[in-house]
Amino acid sequence: MESNWAHVEMAPPDPIIGVTEAWRADPDPRKLNLGVGAYRTEEGKPLVLACVREAEAQLMADPNSNHEYLPIAGNAEFCRLARTLALGGDCPALQGGRVATVQALSGEGAGGGNGGGRRGEGVCMARTGGGGEGRVATVQALSIEGAGGVEGGRRGEGVCMARTGGGGEGRVATVQALSGTGALRVGAEFLAAHLPSTAPRVVYLPSPTWGNHKTIFAKAGFQVREYRYFDAATRGLAFDGMCADLASAPRGAVLLLHACAHNPTGVDPSPQQWARILALAQEKALLPFFDSAYQGFASGDLDADAASLRLFVRSGLELVLAQSFAKNMGLYGERAGALSVVCKCKDTAGRVESQLKMVIRPMYSNPPMHGAAIAAKVLGDARLREMWRVELKGMAERIISMRRALYDALYERNVPGDWSFVLKQIGMFSYTGLSRVQCQKLVNKWHIHLTLDGRISMAGLSAQKAPYLADAIADVVANPQ
Amino acid sequence: MTVGSLEGLSGLARPLLAALPALTRGLVQPATAARSATWFSQVEQAPKDPILGITEKFLADTDPSKINLGVGAYRDDNGQPVVLDSVREAERRVAGSHFMEYLPIGGLRDFIQESVKLAYGDSHPVLKEGQVAAVQSLSGTGSCRLFADFQKRFMPGSKVYISEPTWANHFNIWRDAGVAFEKYRYYKPETRGLDFEGLMEDIKNAPSGSVFLLHACAHNPTGVDPSPEQWRAISRAMAERGHFPLFDMAYQGFASGDCDRDAQSIRIFLADGHRLAVSQSYAKNMGLYGQRVGCLSVVCDNQRDASAVESQLKAIARPMYSNPPLHGALLVTKILQDAELKQMWFKEVKGMADRIISMRSLLRQQLETAGSPLSWRHITDQIGMFAYTGMTGDMVDTLAAKHHIYMTRNGRISLAGVNTKNVARLAEAMHAVTKQ
Numbered sequence: 001m002e003s004n005w006a007h008v009e010m011a012p013p014d015p016i017i018g019v020t021e022a023w024r025a026d027p028d029p030r031k032l033n034l035g036v037g038a039y040r041t042e043e044g045k046p047l048v049l050a051c052v053r054e055a056e057a058q059l060m061a062d063p064n065s066n067h068e069y070l071p072i073a074g075n076a077e078f079c080r081l082a083r084t085l086a087l088g089g090d091c092p093a094l095q096g097g098r099v100a101t102v103q104a105l106s107g108e109g110a111g112g113g114n115g116g117g118r119r120g121e122g123v124c125m126a127r128t129g130g131g132g133e134g135r136v137a138t139v140q141a142l143s144i145e146g147a148g149g150v151e152g153g154r155r156g157e158g159v160c161m162a163r164t165g166g167g168g169e170g171r172v173a174t175v176q177a178l179s180g181t182g183a184l185r186v187g188a189e190f191l192a193a194h195l196p197s198t199a200p201r202v203v204y205l206p207s208p209t210w211g212n213h214k215t216i217f218a219k220a221g222f223q224v225r226e227y228r229y230f231d232a233a234t235r236g237l238a239f240d241g242m243c244a245d246l247a248s249a250p251r252g253a254v255l256l257l258h259a260c261a262h263n264p265t266g267v268d269p270s271p272q273q274w275a276r277i278l279a280l281a282q283e284k285a286l287l288p289f290f291d292s293a294y295q296g297f298a299s300g301d302l303d304a305d306a307a308s309l310r311l312f313v314r315s316g317l318e319l320v321l322a323q324s325f326a327k328n329m330g331l332y333g334e335r336a337g338a339l340s341v342v343c344k345c346k347d348t349a350g351r352v353e354s355q356l357k358m359v360i361r362p363m364y365s366n367p368p369m370h371g372a373a374i375a376a377k378v379l380g381d382a383r384l385r386e387m388w389r390v391e392l393k394g395m396a397e398r399i400i401s402m403r404r405a406l407y408d409a410l411y412e413r414n415v416p417g418d419w420s421f422v423l424k425q426i427g428m429f430s431y432t433g434l435s436r437v438q439c440q441k442l443v444n445k446w447h448i449h450l451t452l453d454g455r456i457s458m459a460g461l462s463a464q465k466a467p468y469l470a471d472a473i474a475d476v477v478a479n480p481q
Numbered sequence: 482m483t484v485g486s487l488e489g490l491s492g493l494a495r496p497l498l499a500a501l502p503a504l505t506r507g508l509v510q511p512a513t514a515a516r517s518a519t520w521f522s523q524v525e526q527a528p529k530d531p532i533l534g535i536t537e538k539f540l541a542d543t544d545p546s547k548i549n550l551g552v553g554a555y556r557d558d559n560g561q562p563v564v565l566d567s568v569r570e571a572e573r574r575v576a577g578s579h580f581m582e583y584l585p586i587g588g589l590r591d592f593i594q595e596s597v598k599l600a601y602g603d604s605h606p607v608l609k610e611g612q613v614a615a616v617q618s619l620s621g622t623g624s625c626r627l628f629a630d631f632q633k634r635f636m637p638g639s640k641v642y643i644s645e646p647t648w649a650n651h652f653n654i655w656r657d658a659g660v661a662f663e664k665y666r667y668y669k670p671e672t673r674g675l676d677f678e679g680l681m682e683d684i685k686n687a688p689s690g691s692v693f694l695l696h697a698c699a700h701n702p703t704g705v706d707p708s709p710e711q712w713r714a715i716s717r718a719m720a721e722r723g724h725f726p727l728f729d730m731a732y733q734g735f736a737s738g739d740c741d742r743d744a745q746s747i748r749i750f751l752a753d754g755h756r757l758a759v760s761q762s763y764a765k766n767m768g769l770y771g772q773r774v775g776c777l778s779v780v781c782d783n784q785r786d787a788s789a790v791e792s793q794l795k796a797i798a799r800p801m802y803s804n805p806p807l808h809g810a811l812l813v814t815k816i817l818q819d820a821e822l823k824q825m826w827f828k829e830v831k832g833m834a835d836r837i838i839s840m841r842s843l844l845r846q847q848l849e850t851a852g853s854p855l856s857w858r859h860i861t862d863q864i865g866m867f868a869y870t871g872m873t874g875d876m877v878d879t880l881a882a883k884h885h886i887y888m889t890r891n892g893r894i895s896l897a898g899v900n901t902k903n904v905a906r907l908a909e910a911m912h913a914v915t916k917q
Binding site for chain 2: 004005006007008009010011013014017037038046047048052053056057060065066067068069070178179181182185194195196199212215216218219252287318326330331332333334335341343344345348350351352354355357358359361362363364365366367368369370371
């Protein structure tokens with residue numbers, strides 16, 4: 001039988017994975033792994049958050065748990081919680097309030113909202129037919145009285161659902177996805193198939209960006225263009241260049257934006273710059289596609305890290321959002337993510353969701369349940385959620401303190417140049433601005449492993465090792481050849 | 482938007498939101514600009530999934546004796562979903578014992594090793610020689626999709642030959658991969674069995690080097706499998722034409738109760754020297770449906786080819802999902818690597834298969850007892866979760882409307898939905914609609 005595959009060539013190795021492999025193989029005890037894209041503790045160990053472990057234990061202990069298929073769109077509760085986390089609980093584009101199933105006196109009586117609270121919030125409480133107490137559900141309501149709006153059910157049971165004060169438009173279509181990659185790919189495939197025929201299949205990616213962005217969009221049939229982003233001279237944002245490039249983009253081009261903690265540079269626009277980018281997107285009719293992989297992980301504050309996204313949503317624009325819980329919940333290998341499409345109206349969102357499912361079904365049928373179940377438990381339980389908020393802040397703060405430690409060590413050594421970017425850049429990664437040759441030296445002479453574009457992962461650093469890294473940087477800066 | 486107090490915010494949010502009125506004043510009124518540009522209003526509602534429609538009708542039916550025979554997942558004799566004891570034990574052992582780090586793009590190495598052993602046989606020569614390229618995948622769908630994308634790129638111009646009928650999603654998978662399909666004859670309505678002559682003819686007539694998608698066992702939706710002799714003939718014919726066999730194995734162990742027996746088709750082809758591919762799923766045989774755990778393997782001539790093929794499969798996976806989910810793979814590996822758990826699992830999968838087989842027997846018996854003049858031997862001849870009853874669309878509609886029994890309109894029933902409590906009523910109803 002003839003060989004089918006002699007013509008198949010080895011695919012090029014993934015550069016990022018190569019770094020960890022080289023680090024593993026390095027026998028030198030001083031070695032550092034600054035290529036790692038996952039959080040590490042001060043001791044250099046991976047971390048599973050306590051809230052995650054507890055959520056997992058609760059899932060295990062649930063006698064009703066099973067491994068049945070999720071729907072194509074995934075875990076609905078997870079989807080609701082994920083997008084609310086990103087967009088904010090008071091986002092008018094979302095369905096307001098939670099669907100709360102309460103016992104009620106009759107099919108109609110699930111309301112009886114008692115007022116209290118400000119306009120836009122009410123408390124829905126009801127009693128069972130038998131006289132017992134139903135569950136107290138806090139829901140957003142149209143008005144103080146309006147916590148009802150029940151739909152049927154049998155006597156003694158009703159569904160209580162209400163909308164926000166703003167109208168709760170329910171115009172966001174959300175599907176569970178395989179972490180950020182999966183969300184990006186499903187989103188890209190959907191756009192390629194369903195953007196109006198007049199819209200070019202063109203995506204603008206920042207230069208540089210996460211390597212996989214290019215591959216994902218190209219696979220989906222997009223022409224990839226770059227907009228200026230990183231300014232090597234300042235190790236900051238090339239804002240004028242960015243604006244010029246966006247201004248020359250064709251109508252209907254997709255604009256990929258990192259919501260916060262830009263990967264690989266760590267350079268984020270300022271609030272003023274975000275406002276300008278929004279204005280450009282509106283002016284030029286570009287479709288924003290946010291990649292949010294670090295919400296809460298960048299500044300330690302979930303709302304702050306979502307500010308850019310929320311600014312865009314509040315302006316009324318349609319947009320696409322890819323969310324990942326890999327880093328901020330440490331769920332890496334469980335592939336927990338969500339794809340949301342913010343539409344103009346509820347009806348469109350319904351149709352969009354149906355088409356997102358058409359992309360998913362021939363790809364993997366339905367998403368993996370475990371990671372989403374954990375995330376839903378953490379987000380949906382007040383105590384676990386607070387635990388998470390604190391642990392997340394802790395991770396972000398350790399990263400920030402590593403930046404401080406490195407900066408201080410560089411300063412102490414009087415390393416020439418302006419190293420303030422180490423403090424200004426945000427998130428796990430920093431673009432050091434070191435040359436390929438300098439990076440090679442870091443690897444070979446100092447056993448510090450990093451990608452040759454000069455990107456370092458602060459997660460791989462410890463307070464103890466920061467001086468060693470500073471020594472190494474001082475050396476390659478002084479002797480760049 | 483209620484601005485209210487900004488005290489709770491920090492970092493970027495406070496200055497950003499506080500600055501908002503000033504920043505936006507100079508801009509075009511957001512609402513107006515937004516209203517005029519809409520990217521999604523022309524998006525059409527996707528066609529409804531027919532099986533979903535049946536499930537909806539079933540759920541809406543208030544009759545307490547209603548029966549759902551559309552279910553594609555195993556149910557016990559009480560109609561309940563099952564979590565295998567071996568799986569529960571694996572979960573207990575795995576819980577809290579692992580970090581949740583990213584798997585490699587190709588998945589968990591131990592999982593892959595155990596999977597290919599299960600499919601090919603523990604000590605098959607192709608495994609020893611390192612000739613098999615294999616990656617962890619998103620269950621059966623994910624395996625097929627990886628292969629379809631691979632076929633598009635590395636077998637340009639080739640078509641995929643799909644059985645008539647087959648699992649509906651097969652068409653969607655190859656369509657989205659951009660690979661054209663053809664159908665090969667498979668099910669013969671007259672006999673409710675295999676159209677062996679038609680199948681052989683279609684193999685002979687297909688352009689050399691075509692990909693043939695074969696169901697390794699428990700054909701979905703018909704339940705009709707070739708006999709070992711027929712598999713041998715199919716294998717020879719395909720070798721003569723230089724076709725590429727892709728086995729979709731979603732029911733290993735679940736069909737006959739014996740994992741080696743259910744993989745016999747694959748082993749026959751391997752013995753004939755075929756360089757084939759296998760898509761494996763653990764959804765049904767381990768009941769791990771929602772964990773999405775599967776494996777795609779491709780038998781190559783040598784290690785070089787296997788490495789190259791594997792690297793290219795990874796290159797397809799990377800821009801699709803980066804790396805596969807961890808949890809299901811840990812459970813499967815735990816079960817297959819532990820001698821005790823593996824034996825436990827073998828017993829349990831046999832248990833599931835045995836229940837299905839006994840329901841086939843019981844249903845046929847009850848139909849015959851009810852006095853049906855028709856032949857129902859196909860119910861026991863067919864194998865696996867599904868049976869093609871041969872009932873027409875009208876009969877299916879009557880079963881739903883009059884008897885509160887739900888199935889797909891092609892007359893396919895899921896034996897998983899049949900149990901000792903409902904089989905008598907099912908037989909009565911089927912007899913009632915088919916007797917004229």
